[in-house]
Amino acid sequence: MAPYRSHASALVGALSLGLVALLSSTAAATPRPAAANGPAPGPAGPSVRAEVPAGVTAGVAVLDRRTGTFTEQLNAGAPFRSASVVKLLITLDLLWNRGPDALSPADRTRVDAMLRGSDDSAASHFWANNGQGAVIDRMVPRLGLTDTARPPATHLGYWGYTALSARDTVKIYRHLLDSAPAAVRDYVLGNLRRSTRCAADGYDQHFGVAGAFDRPWAVKQGWSGFSSGGCTATAAARTTAPDGPTTRAAADVGTRAAAGADAVDLTRPALHTTGVVGAGDRSIVAVLTLHPQGTPYGKAYSDLGRLTRSLNVPGASRPAGTWIGTWGSGVRVRAGTTTGSSALTTLPAGVEVLVSCQKRGRQVSVPPYVNDWWAHLPQYGGYMTNIYVKSPDNRVPGVPVCA
DSSP states (O other), X not given: OOSSOOHHHHHHHHHHTTOOOXXXXXXXXXXXXXXXXXXXXXXXXXXXXXXXXXXXXXXXXXEETTTTEEEEEESTTOOEEOGGGGHHHHHHHHHTTSOGGGSOHHHHHHHHHHHHSOOHHHHHHHHXXXXXXXXXXXXXXXXXXXXXXXXOGGGTTOGGGOEEOHHHHHHHHXXXXXXXXXXXXXXXXXXXXXXXXXXXXXXBOOOTHHHHSOSSEEEEXXXXXXXOOOBSXXXXXXXXXXXXXXXXXXXXXXXXXXXXXXXXXXXXXXXXXXXXXXXXXXXXXXEEEEOOTTOOHHHHHHHHHHHHHTSOOTTOOOOOSEEEOBOSSSOEEESSSSTTSOEEEXXXXXXXXXXXXXXXXXXXXXXXXXXXXXXXXXXXXXXXXXXXXXXXXXXXXXXXBOO
16 A cells, blocks of 8 residues: 555545645645544543543443542443454353363463454354354353343354443453453463554554553454444455454345344444553453444544543543544554654544644655645654644644754
C-alpha cells in the first residue's frame, strides 16, 4: 500500500467529504478539513451519566473497587453479543482448578496470543476442545453470572455469539482480582497488560479504555461486523466478525438469537472495551456498544473513545493532548517527520487521534493540499502529516509546537 492515497483519489475523497477549500498562494495557508472536536476532557471527575453518541446502543458499568460502589451504570444488565470479550471466560474455564504452569507449551502460547493479540484461532481451538457452549454453562454458576448465556443452537461454534452484559463483565474481573488463585490472576492480567496495539487480525485494538486512560491498565477488547480495522501497513483488509471458527462476511452476521429472556442483536457492528484501570487496579470498566449498520471502524472507534472518556473512572489518569479527527485511508504513522521515516503503523480510516504537539518537517503534497507540519501522536510514538488532520489551517490551532 502506498504511504498515502494517490493525488486523484485524495481529491475525490476530499470532494465527497466536503473538505475542499480554496488554495492560497503559499503552502502555509493551504486550507484543509475543519476540526472535528476540541480539546480532550480534563482530569477525571464526577459525571452525571455516560455520554452515548447518537445512534449508539451502550451497556456501561464502572466499579470503584476501593469503595465497592458503581460510579457509572447504564443498561448494565442488557445482554450483548460478547465478541472477543468471551475469551476471558474461555481462559478461566481452561485454568479452573489448575494454574498456568499446568498448560502445555503449545496451549500456553495459544492463551498468550488469545489474550494479548485477541487471536481467534486460539479461541476456536479451546472452544472446540472444551465443549463449545459447555464452557459458558460451567462458568455461569462458577462466577454467579446472571445475564450470560451460551450461543444459540444454530451457531454453537461461534464463541463470540455468547451473550454477555456489562455487569457480568465486571463480575468476571472481580473474580480475577479478588477470588482467582494468585498465579491465575497474575498470568491473565499480565497478558492483558501486554495487549498489543495491532491484534492478530490486523485491527487496532487500543480503543476505549486503552486510549482514554494512561497506564496502568489491563484490557480485553471485542469487535465484530466491521470491514477493515487498519493498524499495520501489511495487514490485509478483510470483512471480519471475530466470533467463531472462521472469518465470515457481514451477511452471515445478520441473524438474531434468544439469550435468556432477551434477544441479542447479532446484526449491528459491535465494539466493546473492558478492563481494569489505575494504580492497584482500582476501577473495573465495561463498555459494550452496538453501532448502526455500515458504520466504519474508525467512526465506531472514535465514538467508543468519546463515550469512555466521559466516564467517571476513579483512579484513572487522562493522557495530555488534544483529540483531533482525521480523514483519509491508509494514513501512516511514522517514526519521524518525513515520508522516508519508517512506518510504525496505519490508522483506522477517519479515526480520532490524540495530538500532543506539532512540528515542521518534510513537505508533503496531496493535491490540492500541501503541508510541512506534522502532528506527534504520543499513543503511537510517532508522527502523521497534518494533511490528514481535520483542521482549518496547516498548523492545528491550540496545539503547541514540539520542543
